[in-house]
Amino acid sequence: MKLNQYAWIIPILPALAATFVGIGLLSFRNANRNLRSLYAILSITMLVIAMILAFGICLEQNIRNESTVYIWPWIITNLFTLEIGYLIDPLSSIMLLLVTTVGILVMIYSHGYMSHDQGYIRFFGYLSLFTASMLGLVISPNLIQIYIFWELVGMCSYLLVGFWFTRPSAAEAAQQAFITNRIGDFGLLLGILGLYISTGSFDFTVIADKLHNLILENNINIPLISIILILFFLGPIAKSAQFPLHIWLPNAMEGPTPISALIHAATMVAAGIFLVARMIPVFQEVPFIMDIIAFIGGSTAFLGATIAIAQKDLKKGLAYSTMSQLGYMMLALGIGSYKAGIFHLITHAYSKALLFLGSGSVIHAMEPVVGFNPNKTQDMGYMGGLRKYMPITANTFLLGTLSLCGIPPFACFWSKDEILADAWNKFPILGWVAWITAGLTAFYMFRMYLLTFEGNFRGNVSLNQSENIDLNILNIEKKYPHESVLSMTLPLIILSIPTIFVGLLGAPIPNGIPGSDWLSLYFHISLSHTSEMENHWIEFILESIPSVTIGSIGALIAWYIYGPHATFSRNLSIEMDPIPSYPWSIIVNFIYSWSTNKAYIDLLYEKIFVYNTRNIGKFISLIDQWIIDGMVNSVGLLTLFSGESSKYTEGGKTISYIFGIVLVIITLPIGLLLMRLINI
Numbered sequence: 001m002k003l004n005q006y007a008w009i010i011p012i013l014p015a016l017a018a019t020f021v022g023i024g025l026l027s028f029r030n031a032n033r034n035l036r037s038l039y040a041i042l043s044i045t046m047l048v049i050a051m052i053l054a055f056g057i058c059l060e061q062n063i064r065n066e067s068t069v070y071i072w073p074w075i076i077t078n079l080f081t082l083e084i085g086y087l088i089d090p091l092s093s094i095m096l097l098l099v100t101t102v103g104i105l106v107m108i109y110s111h112g113y114m115s116h117d118q119g120y121i122r123f124f125g126y127l128s129l130f131t132a133s134m135l136g137l138v139i140s141p142n143l144i145q146i147y148i149f150w151e152l153v154g155m156c157s158y159l160l161v162g163f164w165f166t167r168p169s170a171a172e173a174a175q176q177a178f179i180t181n182r183i184g185d186f187g188l189l190l191g192i193l194g195l196y197i198s199t200g201s202f203d204f205t206v207i208a209d210k211l212h213n214l215i216l217e218n219n220i221n222i223p224l225i226s227i228i229l230i231l232f233f234l235g236p237i238a239k240s241a242q243f244p245l246h247i248w249l250p251n252a253m254e255g256p257t258p259i260s261a262l263i264h265a266a267t268m269v270a271a272g273i274f275l276v277a278r279m280i281p282v283f284q285e286v287p288f289i290m291d292i293i294a295f296i297g298g299s300t301a302f303l304g305a306t307i308a309i310a311q312k313d314l315k316k317g318l319a320y321s322t323m324s325q326l327g328y329m330m331l332a333l334g335i336g337s338y339k340a341g342i343f344h345l346i347t348h349a350y351s352k353a354l355l356f357l358g359s360g361s362v363i364h365a366m367e368p369v370v371g372f373n374p375n376k377t378q379d380m381g382y383m384g385g386l387r388k389y390m391p392i393t394a395n396t397f398l399l400g401t402l403s404l405c406g407i408p409p410f411a412c413f414w415s416k417d418e419i420l421a422d423a424w425n426k427f428p429i430l431g432w433v434a435w436i437t438a439g440l441t442a443f444y445m446f447r448m449y450l451l452t453f454e455g456n457f458r459g460n461v462s463l464n465q466s467e468n469i470d471l472n473i474l475n476i477e478k479k480y481p482h483e484s485v486l487s488m489t490l491p492l493i494i495l496s497i498p499t500i501f502v503g504l505l506g507a508p509i510p511n512g513i514p515g516s517d518w519l520s521l522y523f524h525i526s527l528s529h530t531s532e533m534e535n536h537w538i539e540f541i542l543e544s545i546p547s548v549t550i551g552s553i554g555a556l557i558a559w560y561i562y563g564p565h566a567t568f569s570r571n572l573s574i575e576m577d578p579i580p581s582y583p584w585s586i587i588v589n590f591i592y593s594w595s596t597n598k599a600y601i602d603l604l605y606e607k608i609f610v611y612n613t614r615n616i617g618k619f620i621s622l623i624d625q626w627i628i629d630g631m632v633n634s635v636g637l638l639t640l641f642s643g644e645s646s647k648y649t650e651g652g653k654t655i656s657y658i659f660g661i662v663l664v665i666i667t668l669p670i671g672l673l674l675m676r677l678i679n680i
Helices: 009-026 036-062 090-113 119-136 143-161 168-199 204-216 222-239 248-254 257-265 267-277 289-310 315-336 338-370 391-404 411-426 429-455 460-468 486-506 535-560 586-597 596-644 654-679
Strands: 068-076 079-086
Touching: 009 036, 009 119, 036 090, 036 119, 079 143, 090 119, 090 257, 090 267, 090 338, 090 486, 119 143, 119 248, 119 257, 119 267, 119 391, 119 486, 143 168, 143 222, 143 289, 168 204, 168 222, 168 248, 204 222, 222 267, 222 289, 222 596, 248 257, 248 315, 257 267, 257 315, 257 338, 257 391, 267 315, 267 338, 289 315, 289 429, 289 596, 315 338, 315 411, 315 429, 338 391, 338 411, 338 460, 338 486, 391 411, 391 460, 391 486, 391 654, 411 429, 429 535, 429 654, 586 596
Parallel strands: none
Antiparallel strands: 068 079
């Protein structure tokens, strides 16, 4: 029996959980208050079953080394046929495993994090639907089915980012994410239709084969197909927060932290990377498009890292980190390093889920100290010294930091090192950009760790300074954070395991780790370094020196500035003062302004698009009010005045009406005769 034939059940299970939650919320609203935990257990159980099935499919995929496609007719006409089904290959099977494992841990974590929230049940309903949408997307066998689940993922992200919709900032962030992704999705739709018109198919393999033949036979317009592929690529640009459609991702932090972890690790932003990887056989038919993908990825990686340098908000700092790492993945796909890009997607997913859930644990612990204001609970200026109060959170956050910085032997080191090596070989300029970005990554990640967990706790001190309250004079006991509950710390401990060990799949171990050549079916190359390095550790170490060196330098600079003997003040809740005593003060303050103002891109968009759109809207409103409505109102007024004036000519005398009729009968023929004479 092949488990592949039951793969369709995987997205159905969380979808059923979401359905039960939705029915319960609509039909038994009052009774549901006593069934909160039951809905959480239902959602987690359904996803656990899906994960077990995903594990079985992955093992079967590794043993049988074959891809499976199941297709059923959906819409059949004389002009075209639409089909639905599912595709199981190395790429989809690894994504199934990734989404289910991260999703389960996020759900378990959410039980503790959202325990006191009034929208607890609604949150689990959204979470299950979100997970089901992503699982449906990764097993889709054609572009139409992908687009359906693509839009469902976008809808769920809108609901979850704006989960606390009573907050104006959350509502605005949800709208911004929705509108920005609509721009990309419109381009994706045009690209899908363009590919169908060009090749007559929505199937990935058929599109790639037909496009290849059309190009070989010179039967297709290369500039036209380039435009179609660029439009198609707009979808992944928006979904995976690539420059210039990246602006929604940091503001999406207004949603609950568990959903931030899921979005940044295994669902929404991963969807764009997945789609580019799935369509790589199509993109590589036009090398110019591959170069565009690579340079957009490189610029996104560098831009995200520079903006993250001086962020005060812990979650936004991690959000820009995600943006930067997604740029690495897109860069890898663009230069043809497919296995490194997907490998980094996997290693980054576990590391970033760990970091985001760790930040949620910190925020949860800070709420009793500084209140429920997000501007305080997420501001690193109010933190510091939390290692003493939250050792589990601190240690797991440190593991995620070391991994993301590319420090061996943690997960992201193996994938990021391969991307850097391939970037140097393909485009040296992108190699330099990626190398510098690796140093910036180590700097801002260790900055976040040091400001949050090391030094002395600044929550009470910062509270005094920001609110002019002396807690000692008021004889009020100072409050301190505490470690989170087991349902929140357990996922952190579990996520630490893949953060440490999953990268070893890419280690140059003799004959490779079993299963390390898994993705070779799809990418036609080995995931392990074994074949490339012939098991020579010396060669591997020499190639790793540049990435490890720049990462170590970035971490040491962060330690020098923000460590125990910090050069700068850690009280980030107060604006950083100029540094006139240092000759590099201009550079430092420029970097600070660049980071805190988000590279001025949001301001630029506000001036160019938002401001002008509002002005155009006001102008159109004036046209509608004074011209369109004016014409309609004028007709009404003319009718009113005509009727009002005519009523005074009506006397009700029969002789007057007869006179009028006779007058018209006489004058009408005379008028017609005169007109005829004039024409003659």
